[in-house]
Amino acid sequence: PFDVLIVGGGPAGAAAAVYAARKGIRVGVAAERFGGQTNDTMAIENYISVLETDGPKFALALEAQVRHYDVDIMNLQRADRIVPAPTPGGLVAVHMANGGVLHSRSVIVSTGARWRNVNVPGEAEYKNKGVAYCPHCDGPLFKGKRVAVIGGGNSGIEAAIDLAGIVQHVTVIEFADALKADAVLVNKLKSLANVTIHVNAQTTQITGDGQKVNGISYKDRVSSEIHHVELEGVFVQIGLVPNTEFLKGTLELSKFGEIVVDAKCHTSLPGVFAAGDVTTVPYKQIVIAAGEGSKAALSAFDYLIRQPVD
């Protein structure tokens, strides 16, 4: 059995692996895709001490650092169930989709999250070529340009306010008949001169010139007319979904499906810790996920040294 088994190999899982391995204990990482969401990122310009890198390079560097230590990396492995230890301090079982079962004295869940797609023509084609999901990450890439934000909930309106300070113009496109964000945010948005809001608007297509985005089309759901707006960027803000489907009924989850953790990354199950985008910790960013992964490993180590000797 492992002392620490990490499920998920993104920035949170990689940081947890490095911190745990440096304690000289038995560490394993089971991950579907090492590097996680960073594989899908073009430019990363906000990881402190790294002026600029790209996602695939960053993902390779994560794996190389973990491989530098004596960590058992199990790639292309998907967990589909966690079974709590039968007795306090006993072994937690992680069941894999391929039928295998891994046992560990402690487990760190760092399975991350995924952005919900709008699923219209052009979205996949122009991902990272004008289609973006994270205003903190990619907002500055659109400095002085025109963008749309799809989604009028809190994250969409926060993104629109944020972007309005950087870009030339923001078009907000909301499917429902009103913006759903908090009134204080909606009022702030409406006070901005370079923002246009369309409600009852269904995005139908993200258009491009073959290389990058050049516009967005939406249907007015009242008149059924199709409109087209010329612009350079589209931020899709219709939800971030935590990868916790396999944990329902095992760990306490928030109403958004995030694993509820305390400041030390404890979950509702003793011996099971969680870190990164999969948790209730706010602001889903690489540097934050890495910090949380380090904390989870230190908490797991603290848990292990407090187990009575048998």
Ligand code: FAD
């Ligand atoms: P993830 O990176 O999501 O990693 C999750 C890991 O768990 C992966 O290895 C995955 O394969 C694995 N996994 C999932 N389910 C299972 C399972 N059941 N069993 C086993 N393994 C599983 N942040 C920034 O700070 N700067 C940026 O510039 C930036 N740009 C971004 C651009 C894009 C397009 C996207 C999508 C995100 C961007 N982010 C950026 C956000 C950043 O990538 C995430 O905050 C960060 O990767 C979260 O790390 P994590 O380890 O918590 O999860």
